[in-house]
Amino acid sequence: MSENLLEVTGLQKHFPITKGLFKRQVGAVRAVDGIDLTVQAGETLGLVGESGCGKSTAGRLFTRILEPTGGKIVFEGQDISHRNMAQLRPLRRDVQMIFQDPYSSLNPRHTIGTIISAPLQIQNIPTPQGLKKAVQELLELVGLNPEHYNRYPHEFSGGQRQRIGIARALALRPKLIIADEPVSALDVSIQAQVVNLLEDLQSEFDLTYVFIAHDLSVVRHISDRVAVMYLGKVMEIANRDDLYKNPRHPYTVALMSAVPVPDPVRRDRAQRNRVLLTGDVPSPINPPSGCRFRTRCWKAQDICATEEPPLVTRLDDPASHLTACHFPVVDDEAVTGRTPAAAPA
Amino acid sequence: MSRPFLEVKDLNVRFETDDGIVQAVTDSSFSLEAGKTLGIVGESGSGKSVTSLALLGLHRTRSNAKVTGEIWLDEQELVSASDADVRGLRGGKMSMIFQDPLSAMHPYFTVGSQIVEAYRVHHPGVNKKVARERAIDMLARVGIPQPARRFNDYAHQFSGGMRQRAMIAMALVNDPKLLIADEPTTALDVTVQAQILDLIRDLQAEFGSAVIMITHDLGVVAELADEVLVMYGGKVIEKGPTIDLFQRPQHPYTWGLLGSMPRLDREVRDRLIPVKGSPPSLINLPSGCAFHPRCPYAGRNGDRSFTEVPVLTGGVHSVACHMPPEERNRLFQEDIAPNL
Ligand SMILES: Nc1ncnc2c1ncn2[C@@H]1O[C@H](COP(=O)(O)OP(=O)(O)OP(=O)(O)O)[C@@H](O)[C@H]1O
Ligand SMILES: Nc1ncnc2c1ncn2[C@@H]1O[C@H](COP(=O)(O)OP(=O)(O)OP(=O)(O)O)[C@@H](O)[C@H]1O
Ligand code: SF4
Ligand code: SF4
Ligand SMILES: [Mg+2]
Ligand SMILES: [Mg+2]
Numbered sequence: 001m002s003e004n005l006l007e008v009t010g011l012q013k014h015f016p017i018t019k020g021l022f023k024r025q026v027g028a029v030r031a032v033d034g035i036d037l038t039v040q041a042g043e044t045l046g047l048v049g050e051s052g053c054g055k056s057t058a059g060r061l062f063t064r065i066l067e068p069t070g071g072k073i074v075f076e077g078q079d080i081s082h083r084n085m086a087q088l089r090p091l092r093r094d095v096q097m098i099f100q101d102p103y104s105s106l107n108p109r110h111t112i113g114t115i116i117s118a119p120l121q122i123q124n125i126p127t128p129q130g131l132k133k134a135v136q137e138l139l140e141l142v143g144l145n146p147e148h149y150n151r152y153p154h155e156f157s158g159g160q161r162q163r164i165g166i167a168r169a170l171a172l173r174p175k176l177i178i179a180d181e182p183v184s185a186l187d188v189s190i191q192a193q194v195v196n197l198l199e200d201l202q203s204e205f206d207l208t209y210v211f212i213a214h215d216l217s218v219v220r221h222i223s224d225r226v227a228v229m230y231l232g233k234v235m236e237i238a239n240r241d242d243l244y245k246n247p248r249h250p251y252t253v254a255l256m257s258a259v260p261v262p263d264p265v266r267r268d269r270a271q272r273n274r275v276l277l278t279g280d281v282p283s284p285i286n287p288p289s290g291c292r293f294r295t296r297c298w299k300a301q302d303i304c305a306t307e308e309p310p311l312v313t314r315l316d317d318p319a320s321h322l323t324a325c326h327f328p329v330v331d332d333e334a335v336t337g338r339t340p341a342a343a344p345a
Numbered sequence: 346m347s348r349p350f351l352e353v354k355d356l357n358v359r360f361e362t363d364d365g366i367v368q369a370v371t372d373s374s375f376s377l378e379a380g381k382t383l384g385i386v387g388e389s390g391s392g393k394s395v396t397s398l399a400l401l402g403l404h405r406t407r408s409n410a411k412v413t414g415e416i417w418l419d420e421q422e423l424v425s426a427s428d429a430d431v432r433g434l435r436g437g438k439m440s441m442i443f444q445d446p447l448s449a450m451h452p453y454f455t456v457g458s459q460i461v462e463a464y465r466v467h468h469p470g471v472n473k474k475v476a477r478e479r480a481i482d483m484l485a486r487v488g489i490p491q492p493a494r495r496f497n498d499y500a501h502q503f504s505g506g507m508r509q510r511a512m513i514a515m516a517l518v519n520d521p522k523l524l525i526a527d528e529p530t531t532a533l534d535v536t537v538q539a540q541i542l543d544l545i546r547d548l549q550a551e552f553g554s555a556v557i558m559i560t561h562d563l564g565v566v567a568e569l570a571d572e573v574l575v576m577y578g579g580k581v582i583e584k585g586p587t588i589d590l591f592q593r594p595q596h597p598y599t600w601g602l603l604g605s606m607p608r609l610d611r612e613v614r615d616r617l618i619p620v621k622g623s624p625p626s627l628i629n630l631p632s633g634c635a636f637h638p639r640c641p642y643a644g645r646n647g648d649r650s651f652t653e654v655p656v657l658t659g660g661v662h663s664v665a666c667h668m669p670p671e672e673r674n675r676l677f678q679e680d681i682a683p684n685l
Contacts, residue, residue: 050534051505157623158389187388187561192605192619199616214534221607221617244609258539260564261610262603264587267568276543277536278488280504 005176005208006039006062010071013057017285030284031057033232034071036311039176044202044209046223046240048216048255050281054232055212059178062210063095064088075176093123096169098162100181105165106153112139112164113149119171138167142197159190166197173205180212195222216259220244225320228252231292232284234311238321248314248321248328250275251293253335275335291325298335299327348417349376350555351400351523356414358395358404365628369395371579373414374657377572379522382549382556384570384587386563386602388624392579393559397525400557401441402431418523437467439523440516444531446508450500450515457481457496460515467519483514487544506537513544520552527559542569563606567591575599578625578635585662595664595673597640600681611685618684634667642668642676 014028032054039045039062047055060066061073064080073081080091096119099105106115116135120127127134136146142163153161162182169177179198183191195218201207213219219226220240227237228249236249247253254275261270277296282288290308294300303326311324329335358370370392377383385393395404400418404410405428416423418439423431443449450459460480465471471479477496484492487510500508509529516524526545530538546569549556558569566573566587573590575583575598583596594600601620607613622639625631633651637643643650646667655665666673 050536159623187624188563189388189601189605189620190623192607192617193621195607195617196619216535217607217609220609221613240613255536256609258535259609260535260538260542260562260568262564262567262591262606262608263610264567264570264591266610270568271543274539274543276539278540280506
């Protein structure tokens with residue numbers, strides 16, 4: 001059993017909404033609203049959920065780009081929740097981030113040599129064979145031509161730019177990499193190249209990943225465990241196979257059934273078995289009471305509006321499989337049909 | 346013998362740019378019957394959108410664009426038709442939904458007034474009240490709650506999924522016979538995507554329109570299309586009935602697309618099998634088969650893959666590749682299919 005590299009408990013990030021001259025706070029966007037999870041050394045934890053559910057905010061909290069409003073972030077046994085910039089410096093070596101848009105995250109006026117060597121210089125990392133050699137090794141590692149050291153980001157394709165972002169993240173030999181939609185903007189063939197690269201690098205350098213994405217197929221492929229988020233909370237978390245074979249939370253079930261099946265022979269079955277969620281995700285400024293999913297849930301009962309379901313092991317699931325639902329979906333439960341068009345508010 | 350409802354023959358689209366001539370679409374031919382759906386797949390830059398814009402005559406306003414070939418829509422040829430004729434069809438007999446609804450909707454007019462306007466352009470005699478009722482009816486049909494109230498909202502007041510619905514309402518307000526959807530769900534969550542695809546399917550069944558669904562998601566194609574075109578470097582490299590194309594894909598690029606894709610309906614594979622390399626430049630396409638720099642089988646056909654452009658051959662399911670069909674089938678059965 002591997003130890004926990006990262007542990008978060010009750011983690012919150014509320015972005016204040018202010019009004020008027022004196023910036024009086026009138027409310028808050030509860031982007032991350034109390035999540036508990038652990039990331040074990042050497043694993044890949046996938047983080048999925050619809051747009052706006054707080055995945056990126058969570059990722060930026062884990063790397064302490066953002067400071068939490070509440071709760072605790074513990075990295076390698078140390079509480080880093082409220083460390084200041086200077087205190088965070090060692091952490092910057094150990095935890096790196098890869099972003100979705102490789103273009104906007106690379107300075108267009110810098111050569112890729114400059115871009116990839118920047119973290120080494122900032123952290124004063126000794127490079128016995130010289131900075132250039134260090135960068136060229138990194139370029140080779142991510143499958144780019146080391147000769148391209150002096151080129152600018154615009155001279156590279158999207159997939160190549162994502163490799164540059166990966167090389168930069170690897171420069172400091174981090175322990176944990178938070179990858180925020182690293183392949184979402186790429187074509188499927190390039191996406192597969194980058195996924196394979198991330199897998200190779202993980203085994204070569206014992207990396208731990210938090211892989212954020214909204215594509216459930218990619219997340220299943222790359223993750224050891226997966227957490228499903230909805231409106232700032234973790235709805236379900238489990239080992240990959242447990243989650244995909246026995247999803248318990250109605251939201252997980254709905255999300256999975258919505259993925260188009262690339263098999264035209266099974267088209268009718270896929271469509272018949274689809275749970276069509278109606279309506280939009282409620283606002284994170286004023287999330288529903290009790291269970292946040294209840295306004296779109298076909299299984300909701302009175303208790304769902306009054307009591308928030310804790311994230312615990314349900315039914316006869318293994319201890320690693322946690323679900324936040326009062327009425328988890330049992331194996332072989334018929335879940336087809338649509339959610340009520342006008343669910344109670 | 347009458348023509349298919351839509352028939353495209355030897356369509357070529359090129360752009361003159363400072364860097365040289367971009368041959369965006371080369372010798373593309375396909376057809377589509379009313380009530381059917383054609384899926385067009387291919388990676389970024391393969392010419393999918395340029396093809397659809399050509400059908401709508403939208404390259405006419407670009408002075409650097411040259412379109413040749415024939416586009417027959419309901420027995421009328423569009424490449425040689427007058428600007429006025431094409432304008433009369435656009436938004437009427439044929440219409441389009443885009444990936445980004447905000448680009449198609451004006452920020453300063455209400456959603457409702459834009460649908461009204463789209464309707465009145467093609468129904469000049471109709472009074473405002475009738476047009477307004479029609480617009481509200483369309484908003485209701487695409488599942489916008491409280492359509493009479495939302496009629497007065499601006500696009501930015503809608504969520505992403507609602508905006509896409511409103512654009513579909515606008516595209517369908519004149520009962521188009523041909524609907525072109527260019528990545529209509531790419532920017533949306535899967536849950537919203539499922540709603541929108543469901544909507545397009547229902548409306549198509551109701552109106553009997555022909556639909557062209559452009560996407561890079563093979564899952565979307567598998568769920569919606571009757572036939573599929575696979576494009577690479579501006580050319581149609583494989584074409585066939587959807588089931589056939591998924592069960593017996595013929596082109597090495599199509600194999601690569603399938604091998605790249607993790608899928609929920611199968612056991613997890615140890616490893617994805619991507620197409621190596623990156624997409625070709627359309628200014629300077631590789632010689633012979635444009636796919637040869639990325640094709641693991643290029644050397645098997647003597648020099649042909651490097652020197653001779655393969656043409657689309659075969660019956661209903663056709664492919665542009667020099668490999669002999671028997672060898673392709675054997676390769677697929679023995680090496681490719683077991684790893685998908
Ligand atoms: N700096 C900020 N100030 C105010 N609100 C913010 C800020 N950053 C994020 N939010 C809000 O917090 C919520 C969660 O945003 P976040 O970017 O974490 O979502 P996400 O799950 O990453 O979505 P996506 O899939 O679209 O990337 C959203 O409602 C977003 O608008
Ligand atoms: N107006 C134009 N002038 C010059 N080149 C153009 C023009 N419009 C498109 N192109 C080029 O034509 C090629 C095909 O573009 P197209 O938009 O059809 O690709 P696509 O298959 O739709 O890709 P995507 O999946 O990224 O939408 C691209 O190389 C593009 O840069
Ligand atoms: S707790 Fe109730 S509303 Fe929430 S997911 Fe479970 S059944 Fe649905
Ligand atoms: S023609 Fe040659 S290079 Fe092109 S796909 Fe066929 S085998 Fe590969
Ligand atoms: Mg995000
Ligand atoms: Mg396009």
